[in-house]
Amino acid sequence: MSKINTIIFDLGGVLINWDPKNLYRKIFDSEEKIDWFLDNICTMDWNEQQDAGRPIAEANEILISKYPEHTAEIKAYYDRWTEMLGGANKGTVEILKAFDQNPDYEIYALTNWSAETFPFALERFEFLQWFKGVLVSGDEGIKKPSKEIYELIISRYNLDPTKSIFIDDSLRNIKASIEAGIPSIHFTTPEKLVLDLKDLGIVF
Numbered sequence: 001m002s003k004i005n006t007i008i009f010d011l012g013g014v015l016i017n018w019d020p021k022n023l024y025r026k027i028f029d030s031e032e033k034i035d036w037f038l039d040n041i042c043t044m045d046w047n048e049q050q051d052a053g054r055p056i057a058e059a060n061e062i063l064i065s066k067y068p069e070h071t072a073e074i075k076a077y078y079d080r081w082t083e084m085l086g087g088a089n090k091g092t093v094e095i096l097k098a099f100d101q102n103p104d105y106e107i108y109a110l111t112n113w114s115a116e117t118f119p120f121a122l123e124r125f126e127f128l129q130w131f132k133g134v135l136v137s138g139d140e141g142i143k144k145p146s147k148e149i150y151e152l153i154i155s156r157y158n159l160d161p162t163k164s165i166f167i168d169d170s171l172r173n174i175k176a177s178i179e180a181g182i183p184s185i186h187f188t189t190p191e192k193l194v195l196d197l198k199d200l201g202i203v204f
Contacts, residue, residue, distance in 0.1 A: 006164040011111040013169035017086035050114040053141040091190025109134040145176030
């Protein structure tokens with residue numbers, strides 16, 4: 001492997017904790033009701049279409065037309081979206097900070113995120129300003145694990161994939177990144193990430 005000089009971070013689940021249950025525990029009175037709602041109505045598949053660029057207004061309209069009895073709960077998903085944020089993963093932010101302060105590395109972000117909600121994250125998390133570049137799926141109309149989004153970050157920022165590492169908490173996204181030619185690390189905890197980076201000879 002060539003000497004790594006570029007670190008590409010996923011955001012949600014790696015640097016930023018996000019969970020719809022943080023909101024819906026305030027709306028429903030049991031975990032069973034929350035799970036049913038998120039498994040059957042405001043599903044992750046539905047959410048990912050916004051990450052791919054579908055407007056929130058259109059997404060709401062689709063669900064409300066099917067489940068008018070849940071109009072209030074559906075609207076809450078994005079009206080109260082910031083309540084889903086659980087804060088930063090401090091351990092991973094410390095790793096990011098170390099890379100930011102090391103001139104031997106450049107840091108980028110590649111995230112599946114709605115273009116309409118990402119500005120809220122930019123306001124809340126100062127470390128999002130540290131990246132040399134941030135590629136947001138909702139702005140591009142494509143999302144992980146599509147091969148095109150990995151090719152896009154490489155071309156847009158003129159990166160050498162053989163000198164890059166991609167870090168993501170999704171095995172699906174990691175597999176796609178590797179298939180696109182970018183060596184990758186499956187994120188589980190900050191402590192494990194440090195060990196995985198050291199195994200690759202990355203000192204930061």
